[in-house]
Amino acid sequence: MSKNQKLWTKEEDLFLKKQYEQMTFQRIGEHLNRSKESVNKRIIRLNLRNEENCLHKKWTTEQDTFLKENIDIMNNREIGTHLGKNPLFCCCIKILKLTRRETLRRWTEQEDEYLINYYGSKSLECISRRLQRSMAALESRLNRLGVYGVRTYTGNITVYELAKCLKVDVHTIYKWIQKKELPHKVTRAKTRKFVGIEVSAFWKWAEYNKNLLNFSKIPTNTLVPEPDWVKEQRTYDYYNRPKYEKKQWTEEEDARLWYMFYEEGRTQQEIGQLIGRSRYGVQRRLNRLRKKKLTT
Known part of the structure; x- marks a missing residue:
């Protein structure tokens, strides 16, 4: 082992086991800040590539259905990224006798601008309806534009996504960042800045700021992995927090x-x-x- 080589942690190994075959090696590396080659070597060391769990495992009925539904709105790379499959899976398309009705609609500069400007302030469902693009297509496009962590609960999430999960206002999250030192990271995509919050860092912060949240209003496993103490705190808040807390006054x-x-x-x-x-x-x-x- 090289002197400067970074050791793999238990959390990284757990993430790798969960996302193996769900994400490409490139995307796993981006989440863990490691190279694709390093991810591949770790997979071999953990013996993940065996007969029951190999890269060439048969396609499931759900994957076939997804392929049929999105063949006309997503390209091979986007479908492969979403399913954790190699983009060069034309043989499967031939087996299912699938053909694209028309040439795929390319992303325009106006669509990219709209996506970047409103991602984080509007839900992906709303953006999807506005651009007439599938959710999977939005995720893939955001990744290509350098905005990672879209709709994932294991990496960075936006302020809007966190507010939605916690059932609070977006401005409340910004207030925590400014006045309560909520850990966050700022990333750029073109001319837009994105505030990302790592889930594990948020839970560590929340453990010391329990009074700011009503955990009984946060659905179970909204942000995973959810620490063990949250279940106990959720029960405590249910019986001890005022029933109409933060409700508008009449x-x-x-x-x-x-x-x-x-x-x-x-x-x-x-x-x-x-x-x-x-x-x-x-x-x-x-x-x-x-x-x-x-x-x-």
């Missing part, structure tokens, strides 16, 4: 809050328990109501 609630605090002399903690809000939520709302009354 005029009736404002009037009741004002009356209980100034007329009945109740504490913010008591009011929060009575109306299903946190003490800090009650405190913030009182401050807003005071400012509102001063300006009117």
Whole structure:
């Protein structure tokens, strides 16, 4: 072993085993910051290339169906990348007697600009409808443009994707980045900057900032691999977090809050328990109501 050669970690080996035959060696290398040759050598060392798990394994019914559905909207490389197969699989196309109805529609500069400008601020479903492109085609195109980690839960995800997974507003994520030191990475594609957040780094940060999240609202395994402590925290938040936390205040609630605090002399903690809000939520709302009354 070379003196400067980077040792493989258990996490990298686990990722490699999970993604072997699902992703190309090139894409696995990009996620792990390793060369394609290094990935290939590690696969041999881990004995992944055996009779039951070989590169030339038979195509499944699901893969055949995907090929039939996308033969007219994706090229060989895009289909191969999505299925983790070699792009040169024309023999399979011939066996299934598939032919493309027309020449594939090439990506235009306008489409690339739209994709880059709105990726991260709009969902892929919305972009797909706007450009009349399949989700798989969008993923493949983003990878070609140098934006990696699209719709993957093992690498970097965008601020928009993280906000969607956590059921919070996008601006909340930016606030955590600016004021709570949420780890992030900035990448470029043409003239656009993308803020990427690594899933494992996010969970480490979240473990020390549990008060900022209501884990009971985060579906199980939304961001994998999910640490063991999250399950326990999810149960705790379900029973201890206010039921209507972060719900918009109504005029009736404002009037009741004002009356209980100034007329009945109740504490913010008591009011929060009575109306299903946190003490800090009650405190913030009182401050807003005071400012509102001063300006009117």
